[in-house]
Amino acid sequence: MRNFEDDPTLSDLLTPDQIRRLDGALSGLCREPVAISENRTEDAVPVEFNLETVGWLSGGASAGERKAAAELVSFLMLFVAKYRLAANIHHDTTEASYAELQRQNEALKASEAKYRELSDQLQQKVDEQVAVIRQTQQELYESARLRSVGHLAAGVAHEINNPVGFISSNLRVARDYVKNLEPLLPETTENRELLEDFNDLLSESIEGTDRIADIVADLKTFSSIDQADNALCDLNSLLRSAIHLIQTEYNHSLSIAESLAELPRIPGHPSRLSQTLFNLLDNAAQAVGDNGRILVRTLTDNTGIQVIIQDNGCGIPDKVRSQVFDAFFTTRPVGSGTGLGLTVARDSVRAHGGQLTLDSQEGAGTRVVLSLPVQQGS
Amino acid sequence: MPDFSPEDNKLALKVVFYGPALSGKTTNLMQLHSLLNPERKGELMVLETRDDRTLFFDMLPIGLRSGSGLDLRLKLYTVPGQVQHDSTRKAVLSRADGVVFVADSQVAQQDNNAIAFGNLEDNLDKVGLDIDTLPMVVQFNKRDLPSVVEEAELQSRWAGTPWAPLAMASALQGKGVIETFRALLDRLYTVINAEFDLAGKHDIDRATFIGRLSASHGVGDA
Numbered sequence: 190m191r192n193f194e195d196d197p198t199l200s201d202l203l204t205p206d207q208i209r210r211l212d213g214a215l216s217g218l219c220r221e222p223v224a225i226s227e228n229r230t231e232d233a234v235p236v237e238f239n240l241e242t243v244g245w246l247s248g249g250a251s252a253g254e255r256k257a258a259a260e261l262v263s264f265l266m267l268f269v270a271k272y273r274l275a276a277n278i279h280h281d282t283t284e285a286s287y288a289e290l291q292r293q294n295e296a297l298k299a300s301e302a303k304y305r306e307l308s309d310q311l312q313q314k315v316d317e318q319v320a321v322i323r324q325t326q327q328e329l330y331e332s333a334r335l336r337s338v339g340h341l342a343a344g345v346a347h348e349i350n351n352p353v354g355f356i357s358s359n360l361r362v363a364r365d366y367v368k369n370l371e372p373l374l375p376e377t378t379e380n381r382e383l384l385e386d387f388n389d390l391l392s393e394s395i396e397g398t399d400r401i402a403d404i405v406a407d408l409k410t411f412s413s414i415d416q417a418d419n420a421l422c423d424l425n426s427l428l429r430s431a432i433h434l435i436q437t438e439y440n441h442s443l444s445i446a447e448s449l450a451e452l453p454r455i456p457g458h459p460s461r462l463s464q465t466l467f468n469l470l471d472n473a474a475q476a477v478g479d480n481g482r483i484l485v486r487t488l489t490d491n492t493g494i495q496v497i498i499q500d501n502g503c504g505i506p507d508k509v510r511s512q513v514f515d516a517f518f519t520t521r522p523v524g525s526g527t528g529l530g531l532t533v534a535r536d537s538v539r540a541h542g543g544q545l546t547l548d549s550q551e552g553a554g555t556r557v558v559l560s561l562p563v564q565q566g567s
Numbered sequence: 568m569p570d571f572s573p574e575d576n577k578l579a580l581k582v583v584f585y586g587p588a589l590s591g592k593t594t595n596l597m598q599l600h601s602l603l604n605p606e607r608k609g610e611l612m613v614l615e616t617r618d619d620r621t622l623f624f625d626m627l628p629i630g631l632r633s634g635s636g637l638d639l640r641l642k643l644y645t646v647p648g649q650v651q652h653d654s655t656r657k658a659v660l661s662r663a664d665g666v667v668f669v670a671d672s673q674v675a676q677q678d679n680n681a682i683a684f685g686n687l688e689d690n691l692d693k694v695g696l697d698i699d700t701l702p703m704v705v706q707f708n709k710r711d712l713p714s715v716v717e718e719a720e721l722q723s724r725w726a727g728t729p730w731a732p733l734a735m736a737s738a739l740q741g742k743g744v745i746e747t748f749r750a751l752l753d754r755l756y757t758v759i760n761a762e763f764d765l766a767g768k769h770d771i772d773r774a775t776f777i778g779r780l781s782a783s784h785g786v787g788d789a
């Protein structure tokens with residue numbers, strides 16, 4: 190492309206029509222016709238414009254006539270060229286400005302896209318933070334509930350422990366006394382039956398107090414009142430306590446089979462693990478209803494422990510399964526639970542560096558596998 | 568950048584008068600048109616608005632023909648100083664071989680000078696020219712006015728720059744205009760001679776270049 194400042198040629202300045210018209214007008218002024226051309230002919234004089242020869246003027250009656258005509262054309266050329274220059278630079282700058290505008294527009298679009306992306310990222314971050322806050326709130330609520338239940342259990346256990354202790358030992362002493370009384374009483378049928386009855390009464394009562402003592406022990410294990418927040422946990426004993434408690438809650442109506450392997454102790458939060466196991470058992474218990482079976486197994490290899498709780502209950506519908514870990518979600522009728530069981534269980538397991546997996550078939554049952562590492566990362 | 572066409576043996580150079588609006592660029596060019604009597608001088612083309620402000624540019628072509636037949640052209644341009652004509656300034660500035668920066672000496676105009684100088688730096692950068700190597704003269708015009716910054720102060724302020732010493736002028740009175748132009752020709756010659764060997768190939772030495780392009784009507788001034 191030519192620059193606006195390039196020296197113009199004759200055809201840049203005038204169209205052939207205009208040249209013809211100019212020739213005509215000039216010829217009218219001269220005694221002989223004259224003609225302007227880009228090519229030099231004999232006797233032609235240069236038509237100069239801005240130190241540049243833009244054309245040649247030939248014809249005319251004399252050299253003087255040619256010179257005057259050429260001078261007139263040069264003079265006209267100044268104004269034509271002025272216009273041409275102005276038009277050219279206007280065109281150039283308009284194009285440059287437009288290009289610049291387009292470039293700015295592109296840059297603007299790019300930065301707009303960048304900001305949109307940034308705002309999306311920000312929204313995502315906010316969502317993540319909201320989830321974290323919601324989760325923390327949930328955990329706080331859960332742990333507060335757990336703590337208060339734990340405190341209550343601990344208090345009750347403590348209060349019951351002493352009286353149960355002395356009732357139990359008194360009953361045993363009483364049984365001994367009954368034995369001592371036996372030879373001293375006259376040997377009658379009535380007396381013998383009385384003593385046998387008395388003995389049975391005492392034995393049943395001793396059995397009863399033993400059961401009370403067991404429940405108290407389970408409660409203590411469950412609420413972990415004797416243990417620090419972070420301790421070496423015996424998962425089997427936590428599991429047994431949880432099974433006892435769930436049986437108590439379901440009036441010993443559940444059929445729970447245990448198959449517990451010997452496990453290494455793992456570091457962890459006993460009360461959280463207890464709560465987790467209880468929740469999983471509770472889910473299973475609700476799923477099986479009155480006449481299902483629950484199988485509880487523990488396994489270990491070098492790297493970790495697995496607790497498997499399997500039931501042959503109602504199972505979880507496909508469309509619900511992906512949601513079962515969502516807080517507040519429950520497949521059970523409103524009122525029968527908060528739906529937090531699985532979420533809390535999963536979160537506790539994660540806090541222990543482990544994993545909770547769920548394998549369920551509607552109508553066939555559910556298998557929950559809780560894996561915990563033996564050696565925890567942190 | 569110099570435009571050399573070997574077939575015509577023609578070398579075209581471009582000098583641009585730059586500066587804030589109303590500093591006297593057009594006046595400089597008009598004075599050169601009337602004061603100079605170079606070997607060849609074309610028409611002064613003034614493209615102004617109705618109120619005398621430069622709309623696109625002004626242009627004055629001058630030239631000389633060397634003994635070797637070199638057709639040397641120098642086109643002198645002014646730019647419109649008003650802020651809104653920046654794209655025109657850029658277009659005129661592109662491919663410039665030398666710049667005369669015309670500053671207004673009045674105390675009140677110093678900010679405008681600075682802004683225009685900054686704009687010159689920006690635009691040179693945009694059209695791919697280097698302000699540090701481009702032949703340039705800085706002129707402080709309107710010395711005839713009462714409220715001007717002292718010359719001594721100006722000279723000391725610019726002493727550390729490549730553009731010292733400054734040229735002082737009163738374009739309206741025709742004073743300092745030719746001197747400014749000669750200072751520019753001097754700096755321009757150094758660069759052009761390095762590229763085209765004007766002295767060796769075309770028999771144009773520094774004195775010839777300056778003298779023949781800036782010959783004036785004044786007595787004994789050629």
Ligand SMILES: Nc1nc2c(ncn2[C@@H]2O[C@H](COP(=O)(O)OP(=O)(O)O)[C@@H](O)[C@H]2O)c(=O)[nH]1
Nearest residue numbers: 588589590591592593594648708709737738739
């Ligand atoms: N007093 C004074 N006025 C000047 C001088 N040079 C230019 N002017 C005036 O300043 C105004 C602007 O000048 P002009 O050359 O059009 O400025 P441009 O916008 O830089 O082209 C005009 O009124 C000039 O007469 C000078 O040296 N002294």
Ligand SMILES: [Mg+2]
Nearest residue numbers: 592593620621
């Ligand atoms: Mg002007």
